[in-house]
Amino acid sequence: MANTGNVTVVAEQLQGDLQAVTFELIGAARMLAKKLGVGVSAYLIGSNIEPIAEKLIHGGADDVYMVNDTQLEEYTTLPYRRAILAILKHIGEPPPIILMGATTIGRDLAPRVAAYLETGLTADCTELDIGDYQHKGKADPLKVGTFNNILYAIRPSFGESLKARILGPWKKPQMATARIGVMEAVPTDSSRKGEIIKVPVSFEEHDFRTKVIETVRDVSKAVNLTEAKVIVSGGFGLGVMEGFETAVKELASVFPDSVIGSSRKAVDAGWIPQAHQVGQTGKTVRPNLYIALGISGAIQHRVGMSNSKTIIAVNKDPDAPIFGFAHYGIVGDLYEVVPLLKKAFLEKFKTKGAGV
Amino acid sequence: MVFIKQVPDTKSKAGVNPDGTIDRARAKRMLNPFDRFALQKAIELKKENGAEVTCVTMGPPKAQEILIDAFDYGADYGILLTDKRLAASDTLATAYALSALAKYVGGVDIMITGLQTTDGDTAQVGPQIAERHNVPQITYCESMKVDNGKVIARRVVEGGHQKLESTLPVLITMANSAAPLAPKRFAEVAAVKEFLHHPEEREKRVKSVNLDDIGADASKAGLVGSPTVVGKTWKLGELGGSCVMYQGRSALDEVNELAEQLQKDDRGIGELING
C-alpha cells in the first residue's frame, strides 16, 4: 500500500476541554507516522472549538481538520458521524490509519464510521505498531498477498488469556480505538506550527433523531488517584454509605500514601463523589497495592486497575469475577475481614512508631 | 428484536486450557452474559408496551439452545442464522449478516444488543447494525422506556451519565450495569415445554435460516467479507486463575495466612505501611 495521507487521530473534547486520551493517541500516531514517513492529522469536531485547535498542533499534530458548528455542542452519534464523513470527503483520499479513544464516544462513533466505509476496526488496542504481513489464506484467495507497512493493532482478549494482533491491510483507512492511559503523549511544544483547515458540513434532518436532554458529569480532578501508592476501594458490597468510613478509610489509614477509590455503582448510589471512581469511565490507576472491598470486578472496573502491582480482593461471593484477576482473595464479609486485616497488617509489617 | 450470542463458558473448566486459552470444540457454551441485560430489557418492553420479542442469533445449529432458553424468560420468537459461509466473520461481516437478517424479518422498532460479547469484547456489532439500517443508536444504555413513540434512555458517559431521547426505530446496546435478567417464570417454562412438543407450533416460534433464505450477499459475510484477520496471538499465561484464595476457614486464620503469604512473596507491604 502506497502511504499517502497522514496518520489521523479523531480528537475528543468535552465542552472545549481536550481529553487526555487525544494527546495519548497523537503520541502513538507520531510513532506510527515516523515509521511510515508521513505526518499526523487531527480531526476536531464540536462547537466553539477554534481556541483549542492549536493545542493539537502543540501536542504533536501537523495539521488539524476542524468542523466547528453550533449544532455539535454536545456529542450525539449521527451529527459527529456526519462531520467525520465531511472531513474525509474534503480530503478525498482516505488516510492510511484513523485512531480514536476507546471512550464512550470513540466506541460509539468508530464502529459506525467503519461500517459506513466498510473497513476494518480493532477495538480497545493496548499497543499499535507498523509492520509487514503475508496473507496465505486458501479460503479467501482474493486477499492473498504481501503487505508492507500496515497497522498492527494489538489488543488483549478478556475471555481468554490471549493477546492478538489484528490486521486489515486490504482497505483504507485501517481503524482502531485505543484504550485510555496506555499510549504515551509527546511533550507539548508551543512553538510548533501547523495548518488549521476549516471544513464545512451540511447536516440532514435525520441526523438529529437523538437529542441530549441532560448530562450529569462530575469532572472534578481533586482526588489524586493516579499517583498514590496504595488505593483502597469500596464497592456496592459496602451496603451503606458509612462503609466508606468504617471499612474503607479505616483500612486505608494503615498506609500513609493512600487514597480512597470506588466502583461506579458506589458513586451512582451517591455514597462517594465521582472523583474517586476507578475504571473505564473513571480513572485508570496502577498503584503498588490495590485493595478492593465489596467490588465484583466488572470489566469496566477491571480495565481501570488491573495493572496494579498487587491486587487484594475481599468479597463474600467466591465466584465474583474479581477473583479471576486479583492476586490474593479473601472470601468473606468485608466488615468482618477489614478489622482483622488492619490488625494483621500492623502487627506483621509496622516497624516504625507505636504500632498497633 | 434482541441480538444474542452463544459463547464459550469460561467459568466451567471444560475446554479451558491450563494457560487460559479456549479449546472451542470442547468448551461448554452459554448465553453471552452481556446479552442477559438486553433480553431483560426486551422482556420489560413486552410487559410495558406489549411488544413482541424476537431473539436472533448467528452460529452453528447448536446455538439454537439459547433461543429456546430465551423462551423461558418470555421471548416470543427465535431465529437462528446458520451457514458455513459465516465462519470467521469479524465485526463488520457479523453486523452485515445480522442486519440482513433483521431486514428479512422486517417491522422492527427497537433493536437491542448486549454491550459486547465475552469472546470478542469489541462492542462494535451493535453500532454497525445501526449503521446498516441507518437508524440512531444509544450505546451503554442503563435504563430506558418508550413513551409516545419515543425512547427515553439513560446512557453511561465518562464521569457520569446522560439522558437521551430518540425516535423509533432505534438500536440500543444495554450496559452490564442495567437491570439484570429476572429469573425464569414457571408459567413460561411450562408453556415452552408444551410448544416444543408440537412441531407446527415449534416451527412458528423457532426457525433456522441461511444466507440465501434471507437474501444476503455471501461475499459480504464470513471470512471473505471480513476486512480484518487475526495475524498472530500470544498467550498471556498470567491472566486469570492465579489468584491465591483464602476461604472456608475462620476469617482470622485467613487474614493471618494472607499476611504471611504477602511477606513470603515480598510484595513490599512493609514499605507501604512504614512510608
Ligand SMILES: Cc1cc2nc3c(=O)[nH]c(=O)nc-3n(C[C@H](O)[C@H](O)[C@H](O)COP(=O)(O)OP(=O)(O)OC[C@H]3O[C@@H](n4cnc5c(N)ncnc54)[C@H](O)[C@@H]3O)c2cc1C
Ligand atoms: C460504559 C460503562 C462504563 C462503566 N464504567 C465503570 C467504571 O469506570 N468503574 C466501575 O467501577 N464500574 C463501571 N461501570 C459499571 C460496572 O459495569 C459495574 O456495574 C460496577 O463496577 C459494579 O460495581 P460494584 O462491583 O461495586 O457492584 P456489584 O457488581 O453489585 O458488586 C458488589 C459486590 O460486593 C459483594 N458483597 C456484597 N456484600 C458484601 C460484604 N458484606 N462483604 C464482602 N463482599 C460483599 C458482592 O458479592 C458483589 O460481588 C461501567 C459500566 C458501563 C456500562
